Structures are given as C-alpha cells and as structure tokens.
Ligand code: APR
C-alpha cells in the first residue's frame with residue numbers, strides 16, 4: 603500500500619554530540635519513490651552508534667536520530683516498490699544493495715556505489731530527511747535511524763526475512779553478529795585446525811569467535827582489557843584469554859610464543875588503529891591474515907613496519923563481514939531458525955524504548971554485549 607500520510611510518533615533524538623537522547627514526538631514523512639516506511643520493532647545499540655554520537659566532528663548533523671541495528675515491519679511503500687508490501691518482516695541495512703552497480707554485480711564486494719554507507723545524515727534518494735520536529739529537519743544516521751517508532755529507508759536498505767524469526771533477536775544480524783560471522787567465514791575463510799586471535803570481545807569479536815569455532819579452529823585466543831568478557835567468551839568458543847593489563851610483556855610477543863611464531867588469523871574488533879598494528883604483528887609470516895572490523899574513534903591512520911607485509915602477511919578489512927546484505931542476510935536468519943548459529947546469548951539486556959539512555963551507559967561501562975531496545 604502506498605501512503606501519503608505523515609506519522610507522528612516517538613523518537614529518541616540526539617540534540618548534540620554526547621548529549622543524552624530525548625524522547626520527542628516527531629513527524630515521519632511518507633516514503634518517497636523506491637522507499638519504504640518501517641515500524642521498528644527492535645533495535646540494538648551497537649558500538650558505532652556510540653562512536654558517532656560521541657564524535658565532535660559532525661556538529662552540523664544535529665538534531666539526529668541514531669540506531670542502525672534493527673528489525674521491523676513494513677508499514678507502507680513508496681511509488682515503484684515491488685519488492686516489499688505492508689506487513690513484511692525486514693532487517694534494516696546500513697549499507698544497501700542496489701543490485702545493479704559495479705560492486706553489486708561484481709560478486710566480490712558489498713560496497714554498493716549507489717546505496718553505500720551514508721555519512722551525511724540524509725536519504726540516498728534526494729539528500730533530504732524524512733524526519734522533522736516542529737518544522738525543523740532531523741538528520742538520519744547511516745540511512746536507517748532506528749531509534750524511532752517509525753523510520754523511512756530506501757527499499758535497497760532493507761531486506762525481507764522469514765516472518766517466523768523473532769524480531770527481538772535477529773535484529774543483531776543487521777550489524778554486529780553478521781559482521782563477525784562474515785569476517786570469519788567470508789573474509790578470512792578460517793580453515794579447520796587453525797589458530798585465531800581476536801582483539802576485543804564485544805559482540806563483534808565474539809561473533810568472530812563463534813564463526814571460528816564452527817569452522818573448527820584449534821585455538822581461539824581472546825584479548826580484552828575487561829576481565830568480565832572472559833567468562834562470556836567461553837560460551838562462544840574462546841579457548842584462552844589475555845588481558846594486556848595483566849601482562850608484563852607485549853601481547854604480540856605472548857601470542858607469537860603460544861602459537862609457534864604467530865597465529866593464522868587475527869581480528870581487530872575494538873576500533874583502535876594501534877591494535878591493527880598489534881594484530882598484524884601477532885599473525886605469522888608467510889600466510890598470516892589480519893582482518894580489521896573496528897570503527898576508529900580518533901586517528902584512523904595505521905602505522906606498521908613494511909617488513910610485516912614483506913614477510914607475507916595480509917591486512918584486509920570488511921564492513922558487515924563482507925556479506926551482500928540482500929542476498930546473504932536472509933540465509934543467516936534461516937541458519938538461526940535451524941539452530942545452526944547462536945544469537946540469543948549476545949543479548950545481555952532488554953530495555954523499553956523510554957530507557958534507551960541506559961543502553962548507552964551499559965555499553966560505555968563495559969557491562970553489556972547487546973542491549974535490545976523494544977519499541
Ligand atoms: N585492548 C583490548 N580490548 C579492548 C581495548 C584495548 N585497548 N579497548 C577496548 N577493548 C574491548 C572492550 O573491553 C570491549 O569488550 O573491546 C571490546 C569492544 O566491544 P564493544 O564495545 O561491545 O563493541 P562491538 O559492538 O563489539 O564493536 C566492536 O566493531 O563495528 C565495530 O564500531 C564497532 O569499533 C567497534 C568494533
């Protein structure tokens with residue numbers, strides 16, 4: 603059904619960088635051509651929401667509605683949309699898939715040239731916003747903005763999924779869990795018996811661990827400065843923990859010793875470019891592979907001795923684990939329904955929408971993996 607009505611609903615609005623969100627009554631425009639309006643059912647807080655909200659680099663993009671790891675139900679569709687109808691269950695996509703551009707048709711990449719990561723707080727279609735408050739536009743985040751009861755997304759930035767799946771769990775496949783599994787399976791293609799090191803044991807790192815365990819890795823070493831993450835890590839396959847704060851020699855040195863010269867695969871899941879170097883130093887000569895997943899908070903530059911590469915190591919990275927979201931995420935949802943992958947265990951907290959600021963506190967204090975916010 604195509605809709606022309608504006609919806610007035612509650613949204614958690616950020617008025618400035620690092621300022622607590624305020625639940626406001628906002629107006630959500632109807633979807634424009636090739637867009638859909640989605641009733642958000644569940645949205646989890648991901649570390650990159652916090653990283654962007656804390657950043658002082660974009661003062662012009664406020665007021666803003668954050669949130670990008672979400673599930674929902676299609677409320678209405680804009681002109682020309684044939685792929686979705688009212689009532690469809692969807693995951694939102696912070697990188698879309700137009701299915702037509704050089705990257706979408708390459709079979710090699712999920713970096714869509716048309717619906718790629720949107721950093722300027724507007725819709726891909728016409729570079730304006732679909733939210734307003736007292737006549738003032740509110741900026742989007744990653745073309746998703748799920749911290750709102752309703753949102754408008756491009757039809758290429760959502761994917762239809764099996765309606766049997768519990769929306770309050772599979773929202774994690776919209777970002778964190780999919781990113782980790784994809785890094786392990788698609789990007790690194792971890793082989794049986796190999797050694798794996800994961801820097802940062804949040805949901806992203808522990809999803810790499812799950813992926814590595816399912817591939818039969820012989821050793822999965824987790825590195826984190828928060829000892830509370832260690833117990834949780836075991837459930838996802840982490841076999842050994844290193845807390846750099848408890849060590850009196852560099853972490854890479856310890857890893858080299860216990861993996862006979864370096865691991866086969868290392869993953870940076872923190873968002874600290876210095877750790878990318880450490881990860882590269884921790885993998886082995888010849889075939890060692892470092893995959894970086896973290897979104898850096900401050901300086902994004904990497905510094906590394908070129909001998910690390912001359913000796914045959916590879917450094918790569920991925921967004922959303924390299925998955926082509928439209929084509930691949932429905933399969934992950936089905937794997938969850940078939941009990942082939944775990945998701946529930948990452949949900950450490952559930953909160954009503956009105957308490958969304960608590961989710962920010964819990965993650966900043968290192969107390970949560972994922973906090974699911976119920977709209
Ligand atoms: N050394 C080791 N571990 C660290 C360090 C450090 N210097 N700094 C932080 N960590 C750990 C934290 O204790 C936490 O357990 O890294 C983990 C990061 O996990 P979360 O904050 O829960 O983040 P997550 O959602 O898993 O995302 C990880 O991937 O998608 C990106 O933006 C995201 O950069 C972030 C990264």
Ligand code: ZN
Pocket residue numbers: 699700701702703704705706713714715716717
């Ligand atoms: Zn494309």
